[in-house]
Amino acid sequence: xxxxxxxxxxxxxxxxxxxxxVLGVMPALAxxxxxxxxxxxxxxxxxxVTPEKQEVTFDGTGAxxxxxxxxxxSCTFDGESTIEEDLSTGEGEGSLECTAQLxxxxxxxxxxxxxxxxxxxxxxxxxSCSGDIAGSVTAxxxxxxxxxxxxxxxxxxxxxxxx
Numbered sequence: 001x002x003x004x005x006x007x008x009x010x011x012x013x014x015x016x017x018x019x020x021x022v023l024g025v026m027p028a029l030a031x032x033x034x035x036x037x038x039x040x041x042x043x044x045x046x047x048x049v050t051p052e053k054q055e056v057t058f059d060g061t062g063a064x065x066x067x068x069x070x071x072x073x074s075c076t077f078d079g080e081s082t083i084e085e086d087l088s089t090g091e092g093e094g095s096l097e098c099t100a101q102l103x104x105x106x107x108x109x110x111x112x113x114x115x116x117x118x119x120x121x122x123x124x125x126x127x128s129c130s131g132d133i134a135g136s137v138t139a140x141x142x143x144x145x146x147x148x149x150x151x152x153x154x155x156x157x158x159x160x161x162x163x
Contacts (some may be wrong), residue, residue: 004081006033011061012067013101022155032066032067032133032135032161033064033065033066033133033161033162033163034064034065034159034160034161034162035062035063035064035065035073035101036062036063036157036158036159036160037060037061037062037073037075037154037157037158037160038060038061038062038156038157038158039058039059039060039061039075039110039155039156040056040058040059040084040153040154040156041056041057041058041059041153041155041156042056042057042082042152042154042155043055043056043151043153044056044152044153045150045152046149046150046151046152047085047087047090047150047151047152048086048087048088048149048150048151049084049086049087049149051083051084051085051086052085052086053080053081053083053085054080054081054085054090054092055079055080055081055108055152056074056077056078056079056080056092056116057076057077057078057079058076058077058080058156059074059075059076059077060074060075060156060158061073061074061075062074062075062158064100064102066102066108066133066162067098068102068105068108069102069103069104069105070102070103070114071100071101071102071103072100072101073083073098073099073100074098074099074100074146075097075098075099076096076097076098077094077095077096077097077114078094078095079092079093079094079095079114079116080093081093082115085118087119087145087151089118089119089120090116090117090118090121090152091115091116091117091118092115092116092153093104093113093114093115093116094113094114094116095111095112095113095114096110096111096112096113096127096129097109097110097111097112098110098129098133100132100133107132108125108131108132108133109131109132110129110130110131110132110133110134110137110162111125111129111130111131112128112129112137113128114126114127114137116156117126118143120143121129121142121143121144122140122141122142122143123139123140123141123142123143123156123158124138124139124140124141125137125138125139125140125141125158125160126135126138126139127135129162132145133160133162134162135138135163136162136163137160137161137162138160138161139158139159139161140158140159140160141156141157141158141159141161142143143155143156144156144157144158
């Protein structure tokens with residue numbers, strides 16, 4: 001191999017190494033995204049006609065499109081009321097943890113601090129996320145309580161955006 005070919009081979013190897021490095025960190029560059037998510041949750045001690053503080057959980061899956069790819073997302077929420085909640089209204093805050101599998105960039109995650117507000121079946125969520133997908137998060141959701149009193153479980157469908 002001539003010295004010119006050796007230099008070209010070395011240069012090509014260096015370029016490939018940089019590309020592998022850049023593609024390997026691309027999920028860390030995903031700072032915007034939007035999508036849909038649906039799932040189920042629990043409410044304890046349960047919504048009733050008499051207002052009281054609640055502990056709330058949610059587990060859901062959905063689809064996301066971000067600035068570095070598209071794919072699936074799964075999220076969990078753990079939170080609590082900031083007011084006494086009843087069947088018609090509620091307000092609270094908590095932690096939202098999400099993991100996405102994006103094509104072509106791979107796995108990405110977000111840790112979010114959020115606040116929610118519920119009026120009837122409409123729920124809004126606002127907060128901020130850090131991690132691979134970072135920024136302000138907003139969501140508009142439809143709350144479907146399971147039958148019976150007190151309401152201790154529910155279904156939720158949301159559209160969300162991180163910017």
